[in-house]
Amino acid sequence: MSDLPVIVDIYNQTIPGHQITADLKPVTVEQRRSWFLEHSADHYPLWVVLQADQVVGWMSFSPFYGREAYAKTTEVSIYLDRNVQGQGLGSQVLEMIPDQVKKLGLTAVLAYIFSSNMPSIKLFKKFGYEQWGFLPAVAELDHRPNDLVILGKHFD
Template identity: 75%
Template sequence: MTLRLATMSDLPIIIDIYNQTIPSHEVTADLKPVTVDQRRAWFLEHTPEHYPMWVVLLDEMVVGWLSFSPFYGRAAYAKTTEIAIYLDRSVQGKGLGSQVLKQVPIQLAKVGLTAVIANIFSSNLPSIKLFKKFGYEQWGFLPAVAELNGRSNDLVIMGKHY
């Protein structure tokens, strides 16, 4: 597994992998698939200098992505990032998420980020377990803030200082 900075030509596969998660109503708060055009500006907000996005490569094929995004958009939070990791369904449950999270401290140091926030639905037990495995703790809990497929869901905020 390797990481490579994402390029605009990767955006269609990034969107495809993201859209795979929507029907489960366990991973993202989007309720219907998004398009490349809808996400172009979002993609361009990720810069190698501060809030990068990478594609996850396995045997030189893109099988996932990792991004750091601004946490709250105010200057005092500039060293805090919201992390997102999405893997193609074909590679989920095979330890690739762990390999990606092992790379996070290395990548954080390159861009001067020191705190990581992960927003995870309480029903997404595999992701909560993965982040706990790497020392993330629950920093917050927002009960019943999302409605997915006719049922409410809690948001667990996991965090870690580096």
């Protein structure tokens, strides 16, 4: 729970750019508390990314669609502090996913990425994620419609 304030701060850094998250206003620690507590080490974990013993990012697995038949599918979220972006930390996080999903009993990973967020799309595609879905103009960011790209990968 002690990492929640920095997790929220890193998340809130992405809001003004209108390319990474659908939240349009900063969230509070209190608003994210129940989300934080819903994660569990044995199935849908939330991990922090450390650099020089400082939290500089986080990665979480979340349930997909909330129905029992989807229990082996997860949505992945990766957020990095703006000061460490472009240093290869996102690649390091994605490199660890195959081993982790197997340990957790997961077989499919989904990433929801706005079409305007080309750096994230390129990163996931570099690791073999493919476009599994495309939802045109489902979000309005900065008074402009934005598409949602769903990237996915199976892990057997």
